[in-house]
Amino acid sequence: MVAHLRKMEILEKIKEIFRKYFDAQKRGDIKELVALYRELILSRNSLAVDQGYKDYLDMQIKKINRIPEPHWQKYLANKDAFATKFSPHLDSSSNSPHFLSKLPELKIEYPENVFDLVTKKYPEINEVRNKISIENSDKGAYFRYSDEADHYSIYIPQTNFNQKVSMLIHELAHVISWEKQHHRVESIYSAEFEAHQIEFALTKDISNEFSQAVFGEYLMGQVRSDFQIAIFTNTTLDPIVTYTENFAKYIGELKKENQTDFLFDKKITHDPLVDLSSAVSIVNLLT
DSSP: OHHHHHHHHHHHHHHHHHHHHHHHHHHTOHHHHHHHHHHHHHHHHHHHHTTTOSSHHHHIIIIISOOOHHHHHHHHHHHHHHHTTOOOOOOSOSSOOOTGGGSOOOOSOTTHHHHHHHHHHOGGGGGGGGGEEEEEESSOOEEEEETTTTEEEEEEESOOHHHHHHHHHHHHHHHHHHHHTTTOOSOHHHHHHHHHHHHHHHHHHHOHHHHHHHHHHTHHHHHHHHHHHHHHHOTTSOHHHHHHHHHHHHTOOOOGGGTTGGGGOHHHHTSTTTTHHHHHHHHHHHO
């Protein structure tokens, strides 16, 4: 009972921090946003500690994502080397780097030829082809499965054509994985690991250049994850300096006016460590 009350107190505190946070965002008060972001980090760590974890990162690894220890250790050992594999020359912005949009547009029919590509390597997708619909999305790519209708809805945003192809491949990889596991996913991490494994095998069939560009599209997830790993485990770090350093490690120098973009990134403020399973999976698969 005491633990439940304590949890509710922390959650109420987080709600109050967000109320102030939204107000500071409207005013563009960076100094206050940094202070409130620190409060969010401390509150989320408290939430995790009260549940028996070392900090919020530890809870994400062990409870939420359920990342196997050998995979986690390989990620920690190899993530810096992985960062040096890419030397992109991009505009310094913390919006997702668009490697795919810099390539010539693929000369294929969408979505028909994407299904054809997947079918060549994974013919089992044909068994559920008539159970899949593709819908427009206003919040990124994802899929939903309806048990009642036995139907997959894949949501793809209106974006660059090459990115749409890449996103559909990734979501179809999730469908293949979902079917293999009979709609019972072992963990967030296992689902993401297998989806990336399938995705990378398929993108290589398009071209090596396309495959490398897909890897590049995931670099912002590496930035967000590495940044938050540092911040949750050492709350005394300066968030702006730490974010800027992590961006530089994976992508390149960040312009001064973009060094506080993370304070407006919902994948950092609202869904902390949402990229963690993907980031760890990719480093494990590619190093």
